Amino acid sequence: MSEHDRAPGAGKAPPRSRNALSAVLLVLACLLVPAGALASWAAHGLTDTGRYVRTMAPLADDPDVRIAIADAVGDGVLREAGRRADSGPRPAAIEPFVHDAARSFTRTETCRTAWDAANRAFHEAVLRALRDEGTRGAPVTVDPAPVIARVKRQLSDDHVPFAHRIPVTHTRIPVLPADDTDRLRKGYHVLDTAAFWLPLAAAVLAVAGITVTACRRRALTALGLGTALGGALLVLAVAIGRRLTLADLPDALHRPAAGAVYDALTATLRTVSWLLCVLGLAVAAGAWVTGRFGPRLAARRRARGSAVPGADPVPEPTRARA
Incomplete structure (x- = not known):
């Protein structure tokens, strides 16, 4: 060594x-x-909302994500229409139209805007619950009214029957149970x-x-x-x-x-x-x-340095005889 x-x-x-x-x-x-x-x-x-939204934004063009969004939006619209409608056909009668309109909606720029807005609202709600100790024991909720309003406008533009009757109300939908929120809050502080x-x-x-x-x-x-x-x-x-x-x-x-x-x-x-x-x-x-x-x-460097030949000695000058 x-x-x-x-x-x-x-x-x-x-x-x-x-x-x-x-x-x-x-x-x-x-x-x-x-x-x-x-x-x-x-x-x-x-935990950076802007970075999270930018990361999730390209997924609006992913085919699998589009299918999931269309199914979630269509089911939500049908569920609300069936619960609140007091007359007219049953929701099953317009189900194909609603799902077709929802799939068409996922290919529009409006859907991308709604996707970004929904992700931002979800992330801000989760961060608020993780950082605020006053929300202990409460679930994380978001308001879907802006997204439903965009879907309703798209359905009306596509001339879907009874689209104008879809209610747009401000409600709080739980997206994370209270027990999970409390566990995530503890894990967040540890991390x-x-x-x-x-x-x-x-x-x-x-x-x-x-x-x-x-x-x-x-x-x-x-x-x-x-x-x-x-x-x-x-x-x-x-x-x-x-x-x-x-x-x-x-x-x-x-x-x-x-x-x-x-x-x-x-x-x-x-x-x-x-x-x-x-x-x-x-x-x-x-x-x-x-x-x-x-x-x-x-x-090798030391060997090269020691192997450099010395110069010939310079003869001393001789003093001329008088």
């Missing part, structure tokens, strides 16, 4: 004990790296704290592990490989989470739409995971190459 591989003061303590302590610190750092990335993504990436401390603790442990080791290049190699492994495990966790999330959905017909939403929300997390893999492998490869070929290159 060359002098450059050793940490300063390596002789003050037995190398074996220093390496053991370094290994423990580096293992903890590698464990905290993916956990910190996950906490930062959940606490910051999902908000962990998003700051976990990356900081991982950096401190990594620096400490490299400092106390008797061989820094070996420690850098281990840290790089551990970081790459943590990124790979995070990629695997995202894939398993997707499978479990879709498996728990009661409506199997809309699982493709839910999968598209899941993929859009976790795109940043997957990118960070792959960056951890690439960065970790690059650090490990750099440390290994430097440790393997660095001493040889340094020896």
Whole structure:
């Protein structure tokens, strides 16, 4: 092991004990790296309303999401019409017209605007419930009146029978039960704290592990490989989470739409995971190459410097005889 591989003061303590302590610190750092990335993504990436709306906006053009929107809008319109209508045909008689109009509505610019507005309202309502302790024990609700008004206008423009009779009232529809809201609130506060401390603790442990080791290049190699492994495990966790999330959905017909939403929300997390893999492998490869070929290159430079031929001695000037 060359002098450059050793940490300063390596002789003050037995190398074996220093390496053991370094290994423990580096293992903890590698464990905290993916956990910190996950906490930062959940606490910051999902709590920005503008970013959330921009992430969800392209899904308005996804075919599976369009089908889910059309079914939800059509069923909601039929349910309200059947509950409030006091005369005329039964809702089943106009069901094909309503669903056709809803599918047509999903291909319009109005639907994209309504999609963005609904996502913004939903996200703001959830954030308000997570951050406001005064809403403890209350469900998260949204007002669907703006979306229903847009659908009613589109149905009227398409000359759907009885479209003008669809009521547009301001109601509060629960989108998240109170029990789930309370659990999410506790998890949000934990993630908000962990998003700051976990990356900081991982950096401190990594620096400490490299400092106390008797061989820094070996420690850098281990840290790089551990970081790459943590990124790979995070990629695997995202894939398993997707499978479990879709498996728990009661409506199997809309699982493709839910999968598209899941993929859009976790795109940043997957990118960070792959960056951890690439960065970790690059650090490990750099440390290994430097440790393997660095001493040889340094020896060659020293050999070249010592092998430079000296110049011929300059003859001393002789004094001319008188």
